[in-house]
Amino acid sequence: MDVLTNALTGQGISLSFGGIKVLKGLDVSFRAGEITGLIGPNGAGKTSLFNCLTGAYSPQEGQIAFAGQSLDGLSPAARASKGIVRSFQHVALSPDLTVLENVMIGVARNHDTGWLNAFLPLPRGCAERAEMERAAMGALADLGLADAAHSLPDALPPGMLRLVEIARAIVGKPDVLLLDEPAAGLNNSETRDLMQTLQKLRSGGLVMVVVEHDMDLVMSICDRIYVLNFGEFVACGAPDEVRRDPDVIRIYLGSDDD
Amino acid sequence: MSDQNATLGLSSVDRSGLRGMVSARVGTWLLIAIALCLPMVVGGSWVFALGVCFANAIGVLSVSVLVRYGGEVSIGHTFFSAVGAYTVAILDTRYGIPLWFSVPLALAFGVVAGILFAWPSRRLSGIYLAVSTLALALAVPEIINNADSLTGGYEGLYVSKPLVPGVKMSLQRYYAALAVLLAVTYGLSRLRHSRQGLTLLLAKSHPAAADAFGTRRVWARIAVMGISGGIAALCGAMLAFAGSTVSPSGFTFWAAIFLLVGSVVSVYGLTFPRALIGGAFLTLIPQFLSASGAWIPVLYGVALLGVILAGHYLPQLTQAMGRRKGGA
Ligand SMILES: Nc1ncnc2c1ncn2[C@@H]1O[C@H](COP(=O)(O)OP(=O)(O)O)[C@@H](O)[C@H]1O
Ligand SMILES: [Mg+2]
Numbered sequence: 006m007d008v009l010t011n012a013l014t015g016q017g018i019s020l021s022f023g024g025i026k027v028l029k030g031l032d033v034s035f036r037a038g039e040i041t042g043l044i045g046p047n048g049a050g051k052t053s054l055f056n057c058l059t060g061a062y063s064p065q066e067g068q069i070a071f072a073g074q075s076l077d078g079l080s081p082a083a084r085a086s087k088g089i090v091r092s093f094q095h096v097a098l099s100p101d102l103t104v105l106e107n108v109m110i111g112v113a114r115n116h117d118t119g120w121l122n123a124f125l126p127l128p129r130g131c132a133e134r135a136e137m138e139r140a141a142m143g144a145l146a147d148l149g150l151a152d153a154a155h156s157l158p159d160a161l162p163p164g165m166l167r168l169v170e171i172a173r174a175i176v177g178k179p180d181v182l183l184l185d186e187p188a189a190g191l192n193n194s195e196t197r198d199l200m201q202t203l204q205k206l207r208s209g210g211l212v213m214v215v216v217e218h219d220m221d222l223v224m225s226i227c228d229r230i231y232v233l234n235f236g237e238f239v240a241c242g243a244p245d246e247v248r249r250d251p252d253v254i255r256i257y258l259g260s261d262d263d
Numbered sequence: 264m265s266d267q268n269a270t271l272g273l274s275s276v277d278r279s280g281l282r283g284m285v286s287a288r289v290g291t292w293l294l295i296a297i298a299l300c301l302p303m304v305v306g307g308s309w310v311f312a313l314g315v316c317f318a319n320a321i322g323v324l325s326v327s328v329l330v331r332y333g334g335e336v337s338i339g340h341t342f343f344s345a346v347g348a349y350t351v352a353i354l355d356t357r358y359g360i361p362l363w364f365s366v367p368l369a370l371a372f373g374v375v376a377g378i379l380f381a382w383p384s385r386r387l388s389g390i391y392l393a394v395s396t397l398a399l400a401l402a403v404p405e406i407i408n409n410a411d412s413l414t415g416g417y418e419g420l421y422v423s424k425p426l427v428p429g430v431k432m433s434l435q436r437y438y439a440a441l442a443v444l445l446a447v448t449y450g451l452s453r454l455r456h457s458r459q460g461l462t463l464l465l466a467k468s469h470p471a472a473a474d475a476f477g478t479r480r481v482w483a484r485i486a487v488m489g490i491s492g493g494i495a496a497l498c499g500a501m502l503a504f505a506g507s508t509v510s511p512s513g514f515t516f517w518a519a520i521f522l523l524v525g526s527v528v529s530v531y532g533l534t535f536p537r538a539l540i541g542g543a544f545l546t547l548i549p550q551f552l553s554a555s556g557a558w559i560p561v562l563y564g565v566a567l568l569g570v571i572l573a574g575h576y577l578p579q580l581t582q583a584m585g586r587r588k589g590g591a
Binding site: 059060061080081082085086090091093097098099100101102106107109110111113114116118120122123124125126130133134137173177 | 331450451453454456457458459460461462464465467468469471472473474475476477478479482
């Protein structure tokens with residue numbers, strides 16, 4: 006598939022809250038088949054950019070398009086139905102649902118049985134549920150969470166919840182995967198497993214963007230990295246270029262004491 | 264290391280949860296068996312009161328489903344139960360149409376009424392939504408009295424068409440209400456595991472996440488109100504049939520408050536036993552109140568206080584309940 010036609014692009018994205026400019030005319034192009042890193046200090050605007058791309062925020066200026074089609078004015082749900090999926094920096098799982106059920110929601114948009122199936126044991130609804138369960142179980146197994154499938158989120162440590170959040174995002178075979186700090190709260194072995202999972206997901210058709218503080222993770226899996234500071238890009242390029250960029254060293258890597 | 268401990272701890276939690284689930288299921292079946300046999304044991308007035316109790320239990324479920332799936336509180340659900348009750352009563356008395364046809368129609372009207380209410384109030388929540396439902400509750404007796412050529416005004420309507428000709432009417436009233444209550448609890452237990460149910464529950468606690476996975480929060484609100492309105496209408500339909508008369512005095516503001524109190528008393532449970540607790544509370548309260556004349560204002564005050572406290576502690580309560588019941 007042509008890499009450029011399947012890109013998620015933004016032109017001149019500007020976002021402000023009550024006069025405070027959070028994003029200042031950003032141009033981005035996240036290509037399919039690549040893993041793009043999005044780094045920058047806290048408050049730089051990374052999550053806000055994700056919110057603009059998914060439609061949770063409406064930027065005051067700028068155009069966003071996926072595979073050449075404009076997304077402007079589409080609701081988050083409509084964008085989700087186009088295969089644009091995200092994970093949340095602050096884990097957003099339902100406390101009423103088991104881990105498995107939370108992950109099943111990730112495939113809900115691919116199913117459409119009617120309301121009668123919700124209340125009666127009709128064959129289509131049962132088949133749908135089994136199909137959703139199977140897919141969710143597969144995603145959980147990929148992330149080493151199969152044992153926790155029937156637990157409630159409150160019973161799990163934060164690191165596992167983070168992985169459940171990611172499982173929900175990847176289970177529906179998205180075309181665009183936006184991961185907001187997927188490794189936050191994970192221990193070393195969990196982070197390593199996650200990196201492998203993300204590497205396996207890399208495919209010709211998938212646009213993957215990872216916001217991450219763990220520099221080792223970003224540098225080792227990303228093909229390209231955008232560096233955001235105060236709502237502006239200060240650098241963009243291959244990991245090695247970005248690592249050597251004096252501005253980046255000053256504002257981000259240099260100030261990183263640990 | 265620590266992960267391993269966590270996993271071990273978990274599986275034991277799962278096992279005890281499973282045991283609890285099994286014993287709860289056995290208890291439910293036992294209760295259903297008792298309910299099925301009861302009319303052979305107890306006297307006529309009990310059979311009547313229990314039929315009304317089943318109908319009230321359905322009403323309690325309609326409020327609880329709104330709390331559980333929408334995270335919202337209503338103090339106006341008598342509006343929807345009145346829709347159901349008068350659908351059944353008017354079709355019965357004016358057109359001679361029996362329950363087989365009027366109950367599905369009542370359900371449909373209740374769903375539509377719920378949706379019609381949900382659309383303009385879709386962006387309201389918490390106390391603001393509760394107050395707008397209050398407006399519905401206050402309007403009900405007025406509407407009924409104004410349309411007295413159809414509704415019979417203060418005097419009300421008497422529902423007498425049998426469901427199955429030849430069977431004793433008192434038994435029909437009892438078993439029809441029980442059957443609908445069982446059907447509603449069954450439907451709700453299915454909903455909990457359906458795709459729609461899962462997405463509604465996510466939309467309740469994390470609307471932004473639900474949005475991001477294709478469930479619009481406005482859709483979620485409208486769906487929950489439609490379900491809740493439909494169940495409330497079934498409650499009204501069964502109140503009309505099991506209680507035999509329909510009049511505005513059954514759909515006052517206080518009836519709406521007590522629906523909510525009944526839901527709180529049943530801890531927002533959606534199962535048959537929990538609904539019965541709420542239904543029993545609702546059925547007993549009027550008798551209790553009429554027996555204790557001078558205490559009525561005090562009891563109203565206590566009830567109101569209970570509702571306000573419930574509203575205040577609802578988020579914590581539902582969260583705690585979700586923790587305990589969510590796996591079931
Ligand atoms: N809904 C909002 N209302 C007001 N300010 C916001 C909102 N969302 C984000 N911001 C502001 O935007 C800036 C960037 O935040 P964010 O995108 O979360 O940064 P990052 O994810 O890079 O840490 C912060 O100063 C934050 O306070
Ligand atoms: Mg952030």
